[in-house]
Amino acid sequence: MRHTISVLVENKFGVLARISTLFAARGFNIDSLAVGETEDPDVSRMTIIVKGDDRILEQVEKQLNKLVDVIKVVDFGQAQHVERDLALIKVKADKSNRSEIMQVTDIFRAKIIDVSADSIIIETTGDEEKIRALLAMLKPFGVKEMCRTGIIAMGRGGK
Amino acid sequence: MKKTGAEIFVECLIKEKVDIMFGIPGGVLLPIFDKLYGSPVRLVLTRHEQGAAHMADGYARSTGKTGVCIATSGPGATNLVTGLATAYMDSIPVVAFTGQVATTLIGNDAFQEADTTGITRPVTKHNFLVRDVRELARTIKEAFHIASTGRPGPVLIDIPVDVQRAETEFVWPENLEIRSYKPNYKGHPVQIKRASEAIDASHKPVLYVGGGVVTSDASKEVIELAKKADIPVTTTLLAMGAFPPDSPLSLGMLGMHGTYWANHAMQNSDLIIAVGSRFDDRCTGKLAAFAPKAKVVHIDIDPTSISKNVKTDIPLVGDAKAILTELNKTVKKASHEKWIETIDGWKKKHPLLYKEDNKLRPQYVIETISELTKGEAIVVTEVGQHQMWSAQYYSAKLPRHFLSSGGLGTMGFGFPAAIGAKMANPGKLVIDIAGDGSFQMNIQELATAVLNEVNVKIVILNNKYLGMVRQWQEMFYGKRYSSTCLHRHEGCPPKCNEPGGKDCQIYIPDFVKVAEAYGALGMRVTDKKDVVPTLKKAFSVKKPVVMEFMVEQEENVLPMVPTGAALDEIITRLA
Numbered sequence: 001m002r003h004t005i006s007v008l009v010e011n012k013f014g015v016l017a018r019i020s021t022l023f024a025a026r027g028f029n030i031d032s033l034a035v036g037e038t039e040d041p042d043v044s045r046m047t048i049i050v051k052g053d054d055r056i057l058e059q060v061e062k063q064l065n066k067l068v069d070v071i072k073v074v075d076f077g078q079a080q081h082v083e084r085d086l087a088l089i090k091v092k093a094d095k096s097n098r099s100e101i102m103q104v105t106d107i108f109r110a111k112i113i114d115v116s117a118d119s120i121i122i123e124t125t126g127d128e129e130k131i132r133a134l135l136a137m138l139k140p141f142g143v144k145e146m147c148r149t150g151i152i153a154m155g156r157g158g159k
Numbered sequence: 160m161k162k163t164g165a166e167i168f169v170e171c172l173i174k175e176k177v178d179i180m181f182g183i184p185g186g187v188l189l190p191i192f193d194k195l196y197g198s199p200v201r202l203v204l205t206r207h208e209q210g211a212a213h214m215a216d217g218y219a220r221s222t223g224k225t226g227v228c229i230a231t232s233g234p235g236a237t238n239l240v241t242g243l244a245t246a247y248m249d250s251i252p253v254v255a256f257t258g259q260v261a262t263t264l265i266g267n268d269a270f271q272e273a274d275t276t277g278i279t280r281p282v283t284k285h286n287f288l289v290r291d292v293r294e295l296a297r298t299i300k301e302a303f304h305i306a307s308t309g310r311p312g313p314v315l316i317d318i319p320v321d322v323q324r325a326e327t328e329f330v331w332p333e334n335l336e337i338r339s340y341k342p343n344y345k346g347h348p349v350q351i352k353r354a355s356e357a358i359d360a361s362h363k364p365v366l367y368v369g370g371g372v373v374t375s376d377a378s379k380e381v382i383e384l385a386k387k388a389d390i391p392v393t394t395t396l397l398a399m400g401a402f403p404p405d406s407p408l409s410l411g412m413l414g415m416h417g418t419y420w421a422n423h424a425m426q427n428s429d430l431i432i433a434v435g436s437r438f439d440d441r442c443t444g445k446l447a448a449f450a451p452k453a454k455v456v457h458i459d460i461d462p463t464s465i466s467k468n469v470k471t472d473i474p475l476v477g478d479a480k481a482i483l484t485e486l487n488k489t490v491k492k493a494s495h496e497k498w499i500e501t502i503d504g505w506k507k508k509h510p511l512l513y514k515e516d517n518k519l520r521p522q523y524v525i526e527t528i529s530e531l532t533k534g535e536a537i538v539v540t541e542v543g544q545h546q547m548w549s550a551q552y553y554s555a556k557l558p559r560h561f562l563s564s565g566g567l568g569t570m571g572f573g574f575p576a577a578i579g580a581k582m583a584n585p586g587k588l589v590i591d592i593a594g595d596g597s598f599q600m601n602i603q604e605l606a607t608a609v610l611n612e613v614n615v616k617i618v619i620l621n622n623k624y625l626g627m628v629r630q631w632q633e634m635f636y637g638k639r640y641s642s643t644c645l646h647r648h649e650g651c652p653p654k655c656n657e658p659g660g661k662d663c664q665i666y667i668p669d670f671v672k673v674a675e676a677y678g679a680l681g682m683r684v685t686d687k688k689d690v691v692p693t694l695k696k697a698f699s700v701k702k703p704v705v706m707e708f709m710v711e712q713e714e715n716v717l718p719m720v721p722t723g724a725a726l727d728e729i730i731t732r733l734a
Contacts, residue, residue: 010339013288018280025281055466062463068285068305071339 002031003057004083004153007046007064008072011037015069019046022067028052028060032085034150043071047152080156083127086149088113089135092142093120101141108134119144127151164292164323165190168256171299172200174331177227179203179218179582181211185231186271187258190323203582203611206603208235210575212242213601215253217576218583220562221537223376225252225307226579232258233271236317237278241569243313244282248566249370249397252311254302255283261321262290275317284312292325297332304335309342310461311374342460346477346485354432354456354473355489361430361454363498364390367413367442370397370565371435371459371479378402378558380483381434388493391502393421395436396546396565400555404534410502411511414442415720416547419509422718422726424502425450433457435479438468439566448725458482509718509731511551519687521545521620521710525552527690528590528618531698536588537562537580541573541597544626547716549592571600577615578608588616588698595621595670595707596645605677608703616697617705619670622712623658630715634733658712674705683707 009015016035023030031049038045050060057075064073093101094117101120105112110124124134128151135143162170168191172180179201184192195202205211208230215226226246230239236257246253260269276286285305287298298316306314358364372381378401385392385408392402393410402409410421422444425431431453436442443449446468457464457471458479465474475482513522525548528538534556540546540563555561562580564572577591591598598619608615629643640656647655648665674681680702684693690708697704718731 013290014276014280017277021280059463059467062465066461066463068337068340 001051001053001057003050003052004076004081004151005048005050005060005064006074006076006153007048007070008038009044009046010069010071011042011044012069015044016046018067018069019048019064022063026059026063028056032150034152036152045152047150049151074155076153076155081153082156083151083153084125085128085131085151086123086125087131087135088147089122089124089138089143090145091120091122091138092118092144094118097141101138104134104137108137110134160328161326162329163190163194163326164295164318165194167292167295167327167329168299168318168323169194169198169200170329171296171331172227175225175299175303180227180229181205181214181218181579182229182256183208183211183231183235185235185258187232187260187320188229188323190320191229191256191258191318202229203607205575205607207601208238209242209571210578210601210604210607212239212253212255213245213569213572213575214579214582215255216242216246216251216572217539217562217579219246219251219253219579220576221559221580222583223374223559224583225254225303227254227256229256230258231271232260232275233273235271236273236275239315240279240282241571243279243315245564245567245569245572246313247282247284249564250311250374251313252306253313254306255313255315257315257317258323259288259317259319262319263321265319276315279315282313283315284310286315286317288317288319289322290319292322292327295322296330300332300335301337304337305340309340310371343476344460344478344481346458346475346482348485350473350475351482351485352489354458354475355486357430357454357456357473358388358390358432358486359491359493362495363428364388364430364432364495365410365424365428366390366392367395367425367431367433367436368392368398368401369395369434369436372398372401373435373558375435375460375479376558377434377480377483380480380487382406383487384483384490387487388490389495389499390432391424391499393417393424395439395442396550396563398436398558399550399561399563401558403556404554405556407499412550413726414444416551416716416718417442417720418506418511418551419718419729419731420502420505422720422729423505425453426725426727427501428453430454430456433459434483435459437464440468443468444720444726444728445723450726513714517687519685519690519708519710521622521708521714522548522552523687524618524620524690524708524710525549525592527694528592529553531691531694532588532590535560536590537577537584539563539573539577539580539589539591541591541593541600542568542570543594543597544622544630544714544716545592545594545597545620547627548620553592570597574598574601574615574617575604575607577617578604578613581613581615582611591615591617593617593619594626595619595623596625598670599668602673605674605679605703605705609678614701614703617703619705619707620710621670621707622710622714623663624712626714627716629713633713633715634719635721670705670707679703679705681705681707683709685709
């Protein structure tokens with residue numbers, strides 16, 4: 001099972017290393033990890049995508065909580081939440097297929113942020129599924145490079 | 160008035176009531192050592208930083224107070240690592256200080272620079288690099304707090320040399336609030352009620368008691384629960400002494416080298432009440448076949464211990480003493496006569512046995528120590544066969560009186576830990592039971608013991624082998640003694656597997672001479688009849704004593720649950 005875990009941590013030197021050391025030492029697999037400041041500059045939020053069975057997830061959550069610099073751990077699990085990932089995709093493009101690529105980009109409500117004689121950079125935001133679908137459409141043109149921010153997530157509603 | 164980092168360091172130690180610390184100075188620790196000179200904090204100069212870490216550990220294990228050690232940057236810090244890992248695995252409160260190169264040099268591969276917080280991160284409960292002298296006092300306060308609360312463990316503070324020299328106002332934070340660190344001590348009342356009902360409903364309960372009981376000072380409460388609800392008690396290696404070994408409810412140690420009856424009790428139990436124990440693989444044997452009929456109540460302050468290895472039916476997160484106190488109020492008085500009779504049957508069938516003949520057998524030496532000391536000495540062990548024999552044949556009567564590296568299994572732990580324990584308990588007899596392999600791993604601390612008049616008694620059970628590994632080679636690798644003979648030399652045949660041949664005459668080291676070279680008393684025993692008088696003499700001499708017992712070389716630790724076998728597939732004798 002894929003889980004989206006949100007970890008609030010003290011915004012201190014070495015905290016990222018503590019988390020990654022923990023995952024490595026315990027043999028937990030990270031699919032994606034995104035880190036950034038929150039509304040409180042002393043606190044950072046890490047969004048971690050982990051795969052594993054219930055027993056592993058229970059350990060992941062407990063082990064994270066045990067770290068002194070971790071303030072709060074939330075496993076979104078089945079709870080209502082939104083997820084977003086941002087991807088930059090560089091596609092081979094020349095005048096023969098540029099307009100076709102632009103059409104695909106439009107359909108996915110993605111943006112073209114750079115054009116050159118032989119390539120285009122597309123920026124897209126969405127959940128994993130949308131990015132995968134767009135990528136599948138762009139593949140036949142030749143994807144030269146892709147980079148992603150990693151998934152960030154937030155619970156829905158007032159909580 | 161402004162103070163330097165080094166002055167603040169000493170002030171903080173005094174505030175934390177540190178009377179003694181173990182360590183070695185170095186280039187980047189000069190400012191701190193200058194302020195320690197003539198200060199009320201006693202610095203015991205060790206001969207190796209690993210020794211310093213184990214001494215702090217032994218001090219902590221024997222008292223419950225936090226042990227303190229200090230080492231310089233680079234190699235000093237890396238030498239601490241084994242000691243920190245040992246304390247971490249056994250949840251021992253230790254605060255370690257390391258010197259670091261100046262903040263301006265960090266990351267430049269400076270002389271004696273190592274990424275100390277990086278290296279020690281996986282073997283400490285928490286660690287700090289102090290980059291600003293204004294953070295020093297608070298960091299030290301936090302370190303002592305984190306090390307000693309919740310599930311205790313080692314905490315390291317890395318202090319760059321320029322921070323030690325920098326000046327600031329000294330402010331000691333009287334109150335400490337760490338928003339991300341709040342251990343839970345009180346058990347959940349609903350869970351306590353469920354546990355209490357499960358105990359009342361059980362016909363074959365077992366209390367499986369671990370080091371957490373010692374940490375939480377909950378021996379009295381365990382005894383009360385055991386007596387009230389008539390529950391047999393098995394202890395892990397770390398809990399030896401937490402339950403009186405002469406009680407009819409005592410099952411001794413469980414696990415790989417535990418008693419036949421403790422292991423069978425676990426396997427046949429309908430309710431395991433685990434208190435401050437963590438279902439370590441040496442205790443459970445094959446997990447899939449572990450205690451198939453048992454419900455599990457697990458009391459532990461660390462939530463990660465619960466359901467990590469064995470599925471817990473009733474988890475109880477909190478302090479063992481607090482939870483047991485509540486449980487004792489509600490648990491009904493009970494009697495499990497039939498169950499205890501069954502266990503006694505197992506005990507009669509396969510008691511702990513060794514061959515009682517005229518030969519000098521290691522078990523006999525330990526049994527004699529147990530009788531002479533009435534189980535009231537502080538016994539510290541190294542790691543290996545002698546450690547398991549000590550657990551089997553030394554009847555520790557009190558908590559904090561049997562100290563052993565259980566989790567990490569660190570050879571070389573015992574002797575320095577014994578020094579730490581003796582310095583914390585000068586009025587008590589402290590004995591390090593060692594093997595000839597283990598003792599050589601920190602033998603240099605003889606200098607520390609002799610010069611500081613720390614009169615520990617070292618009992619070397621010398622079988623001239625790395626005995627535990629040799630035993631496994633004998634049992635599982637066709638008696639191919641690969642690199643386990645400590646007397647093997649150039650002239651030996653390539654495939655020797657017999658002790659005592661003519662090639663075995665070289666004798667290194669002569670432990671009696673080593674002892675004498677350091678100014679300790681050395682004695683060698685080759686005959687069984689000399690065991691009692693030698694031990695008596697050693698215990699009465701006011702000097703560190705090294706006793707060398709030339710024991711049967713191929714004696715094995717039995718019973719034994721082989722790796723991958725269930726607890727009831729225990730081997731009681733070799734074919």
